[in-house]
Amino acid sequence: MEIIAVGGYEEVGRNMTVIRYGDDAIVIDMGIRLDRVLIHEDTDISKLPPEELASRGIIPSIQDDFGEVKAIVLTHAHLDHLGAVSILAEKFPMAPIIGTPYTIEVVKQELRGRRKNPLYVLEAGEVLQVAPKLSIEFVRITHSIPDTVFLVVHTPEGSLAYFNDFKLDDTPVIGEKPDYQRIRELGKEGLKALIIETTRVANDGRTPSEQVARTLLEDTLLKSNPERGLIVTTFSSHIARIKSILDIAEKLGREPLLLGRSMEKYVSIAERKGIISLPKEAHVYGGRDAIKKALKRAAKDKQRYILIITGHQGEHDALLTKIANQKFEFRIEPGDEVVFSADVIPNPINVAQRYALETKLKMQGARLFKGLHVSGHASREDHYDLLKMLQPEKIIPTHGTLDMLAIYAELAETLGYAINREVFLLRNGQRMEV
Ligand SMILES: [Zn+2]
Structure with missing residues (x-):
């Protein structure tokens, strides 16, 4: 079995790994790296050629000796795992794109008219044969977007597991807790x-x-001033978080307005797939004119609504930023409350953008509530527990810079693994035989 590190082994983002067995291969994830989109002002992903996008570090660099790609497998619908599908999948036109129901629904929107590959839905708990000697298995895991799975690749000579991304959440707001039984079995x-x-x-x-994020939100939002405007900003793909906010809105007696292009995209898919049901007084708008109209309505009657919108990183084209820049009739007035249910993604561009956003909001008199958030990624002791359950022969850390991969290696050492004996740090483009 050969592991080819394509993307995500030197950075947080553009995840892509190829597993090759004989002549057959599976591509796992096809992500983009969003902070590299931001540093070039002229970056329009849909217009630049793939070679240019790869050289800017935005998408993974494809090599021509991956073998016969039999399947493209996507573990979840975050852009750093599937954002390059619309650009790269057609390089392997015969390979089906395989994912859970929510993930495949997002893929359909990403591909729109350009779909060449067949799409295939595989549920957590199912196994699929993708080549005579290669099968894949999805196992249920928790993360910050619905329907996330981890992947096991089975070959006649043994199995390999791909855990990217996950957290170990025993009381998730949506969905079930991780399939610990299967995880332990795999270890055995x-x-x-x-x-x-x-x-x-x-x-x-x-x-x-x-559940902790839900409690934090409840604690803050239930104390909000009923006479003033109320805005919550969070990740549009974080459906569990949005569900919590909707539930709290009901307690507050405020009508939810979910606004923003990506908000409409992810929430509509979740509703269509039966993952959440929106209360009938909630409205979702993604188009420019519809958003403008909704904000005009909300401006006249602020205490009636709770705005759930995009823009927690201060992205220049996101809604909260535009509100702060006074582009709408809806203006921040003294005493209005703005709740950030997201942390700042720690790269300098985001930090600067968020600083500008917060400053503008404060200058207009907003009260800010920050950090009502928990991560979707496992911390050190979660990793420790998981490693004890799985006890793999070899470990290849990914989805991080070299220092992050090294911290994982050090953690593995505490459980008896050794670097370069069982733990291997790969760079993008490197290969390893198992
Ligand atoms: Zn993710």
Whole structure:
């Protein structure tokens, strides 16, 4: 079995790994790297050629000796795992794109008219044969977007597991807790290798459950001033978080207005797939004119609504930023409350944008509530627990910069693994035989 590190082994983003067995291969994830989109002002992903996007570090660099690609498997619908599908999937036109129901629905929207590959829905708990000697299995796991799975690749000579991304949430707001039974079984059956994310391995302890974010939100929002405007901003793909906000809105007696292009995209898919049901007084608008109209309505009657919108990173084209820049009739007035249910993604561009956003909001008199958020990624002690359950023969950390991969390696050492004996740090483009 050969593991080809394509993307995500030197950075947080553009995840892509190829597993090759004989002549056959599976591509796992096809992500983009969003902070690299931001540093070039002229970046329009849909217009630049793939070679240019790869050289800017936005999408993974494809090589021509991956073998016969039999399947493109997507573990979840975050853009750093599937955002390059619309650009790269057609390089392997015969390979079906395989994902869980929510993920495939997002893929359909990403591909729109340009679909060449067949799409295939695989549920958590199911196994699919993709080549005579290669089958894949999805196992239920928790993260910050619905329907996330981890992947097991089975070959006649052993299995390999791909855990990227995940948290261990025993009380998720949506969906079920991780399939610990299957995870333990895999450990007993024996895994030849584990490819594992490292995004938050540098954080001590365990990542709190999504229920904790719900409680934090409840605690703050139930104390909000009923006479003033109320805005909550969060990740549009974080459907569990949005569900919590909707539930709290009901307690507050405010009508939810879910606004923003990506908000409409992810929430509509979740509703269509039966993952959430919107209360009948809630409205979702993604088009420019519809948003403008809704905000005009809300401006006249602020205490009636709760705005659930995009823009927590201060992105220049997101709604909260535009509100702060006074582009709508809806203006921030003294005493209006703005709640950030998201952390700042720690790269300097985001930090600067968020600083500008917060400053503008405060200058207009907004009261800010920040950090009502828990991560979707496992922390150090979650990783420790998981590693004890899985006990793989070899470990390849991913989804991090070299220092993050090294922190994982150090953690593995505490469980008896050794670097370059069982734990291998790969760089993008490198290969390893198992
Ligand atoms: Zn993710």
